[in-house]
Amino acid sequence: MIVVTRLNDSQFAINPDLIERIHANPDTTLVMVDGANFIVTETIDEVIERIAHYRAHVISLAYDPDPDEAPRGPRRI
Template identity: 60%
Template sequence: MIIVTRLDGRHFAVNPDLVERIFESPDTTLVMADGGRFIVTETMADVIEKIARFRARVIAIAYNAPDDSDDTDDDTDGEVSVPDGRGSPRLSIIHPAGTPGGTNIGRA
C-alpha cells in the first residue's frame, strides 16, 4: 500500500496495483480499477515514485525472505525437494553473461 493525502490533509492508503490512471488538471487524481476517483495533494510524479518504491520494496522483501520450510534434513543445504527434483522456487536476479555473478541463460 502507498500512503497519499486527501485535500483536507487526511492520509489514506491505496493499493497501487488497483490504480488504473493518474492525471493532473491541476489537482492530482487517482482513477482506480473499479472507477473510484481520489484527489490527492501529491504530484503525479510523487505518486509514481511512491508506486515504484513500493514495488521495489516488495521485490527486495521477496528476494531476501528466509526459507520458511519445515525441512530439517541437513543434506539439502536449506532447499526443499519438490516432485520434479528441483529445489524450492526462489526469486533470483539474472545478470548478463560476462558480468560478476553472471549466469549463462540456457546452459546447464
C-alpha cells in the first residue's frame, strides 16, 4: 500500500496495483480499475516514486524477509 493525501490533508493508503492511470489537470487524480477517482495533493512524479518504492520493497521481502537472517535468495512458494 502507498499513502497519499487528499486535498483536505487527510491521508489514506491505496493499493497501487489497482491504479489504472494517473491524470494531472491541474490536480493529480488517481483513476482506479473499478472506475473510482481519488484527487490527491502529490504530483504524478511523487505517486510514481511511491509506487516504485513499494514494489521494490515487495521484491526485497521475497529475497530477504528477515533482515536479521543471512540472505538466502528468492523464496519458493
